Amino acid sequence: MGNIHGDWPECSRKQKERNFMNEMADIAIIGGSGIYDTNMLDKVRTVDIDTPFGKPSDSITIGEHGDKNVCFLPRHGTGHRISPSELNSRANIFALKKLGVRRIIAVSAVGSLKKELAPLDIVIPDQIYDRTRSRPSTFFEDGIVAHIGFADPFCPEMSSSFVDIARSKGYSVKEGGTYVCMEGPQFSTRAESRVYQSLGFDIIGMTAIPEAKLAREAEICYSMIATVTDYDVWSEEDVTIEKVIENAVRNEAAVKDIIVEAIEKISLQQKCMCKNALAGAITTSHEVISYETRRKLDLLIGKYLEK
Template identity: 50%
Template sequence: MSAGRGRAGSGAGAPAGPAVGIIGGSGLYELPGLTDVRWRRLRTPFGAPSDAYCVGRLDGRPVVFLARHGRGHRLAPSEVNFRANIWGLKALGVEWVISVSAVGSMRETIHPLDVVVPDQFVDATRRRASSFFGEGIVAHVGMADPVCPDLATALEKAARQAGATVHRGGTYLCIEGPQFSTRAESRIYRSWGVDVIGMTNMPEAKLAREAELCYATLALVTDYDVWHEAHAAVSVEAVVANLRRNVELARTILRRVVPLVALPRTCPCPSLLRHAVITAPRAFPPATRRKLELLIGRYFPKDRMASRGRRSTGGARG
């Protein structure tokens, strides 16, 4: 096992071939079974990720694992640097991101210890940077279907193979936290028609889309939030107890899903930025252009930008 540091975007330390990224949520701070393990601590244009990345192989496939809250669970949901986390995964050659998340159920038919693979999100967060863009370069990425259908299908199949009770589809409501909901809030959220509630998948899913990564969530149900009259209100004790029961299931699902991730990608995810940047290239601030090279470089190559600049200024007078 080795450790290293590097600037994200350099490619140093990236696994050979496209990698599957796994973001471990509450209770999942490491991924047993990885071989050829190296730890990579990266610096990104958006600050430091939650922890070092664990780069290795699972059944021969390149895998990059990151503990969302840091090993030891040091970061509250609002403190997670989602931009740095996703940027680092992209820089390390990740093309697919599986987000493992503890959630509460908002429906009678979804029980604690069940697994949900949601296909929609509602973002009710308030304090989180939700885009890589800005500072002179504007992009609008579509979010109508925020989950990669191919990755979600593989995740559902792996969960069923592992013996889990699986719910495919549904809406994940992301609240700011770190407090749990009031009963009044929980009733309102239920009236919205959401299926599960958590604190971490937004803006993670938005940023994965901007980075052209396939994204899907393995949501592990731990409780009924506070709306269910026949069950005790959610507590840390209840969440932790069910997480301990679910964590081995999650690891089994992850070991099964990695070989199911198909190459090459045939979904729309790899080209989400193709028509999303609306700022005229000649108006790109040079510093922002350099900052976003990892995301937009293939659409706006530096040599082409330089030639455009020469053409636009070469005949100027006065």
């Protein structure tokens, strides 16, 4: 098991870092424990990573699939023990950046706000509406400001690939749509659900924000496979956690099927806007950025700062 900590003796730290460099990944999957298993990967191992923002949700599993290294992070931790509002998304995304990840496949169970998007359907959203209130959503603080572009929150390259794969396999998939991200962990009130529906939103969930924002700041491509489990509470049938879990489990095979082919087909060469999202975005004068902040964020900003 690999492990990187910041307070070891120098010789021990260097050895640990050499070991850690052997644990790199090209593609990351963020999802629930039921969405992923390791039987699609060879040479499976786990790494335990520290970040300047604390520990990620859990240890990260890494394995090989063909010529690509793939890692998996259980968003809510093993046993689904972390509430959406308590997720340390900054640590999660920073840890994946530390592993060298260039593409993130996010898997999320969602409620439908449209009759035509039925439970067990798949949505590849292209927009997000943020209704969260209490989640740290940027790496840039402590004397540094960066204004990234976020007009298109999901990577169009990856999303297009997911749609093509899902259709080729005969799954019921919607291309595009707006994901409204609520705070949670409670489900919506009827008033909220009906307002979201009247605004034309398509699906509702609790986890796309701040994951997508932080991935963009980290210059990692991020796209989502959203699986519909219910009709939220605007319909006659109320949403229950039992129904959500039941339909999420029923969706597992389809999601795994899409992910396996996506890993095989996705190019690691980023040709989209994601890979250079920070270019020109750092507005703070470089000379006033403190040494501590530079050191903390070097993985993200080092290439953009004057040496």
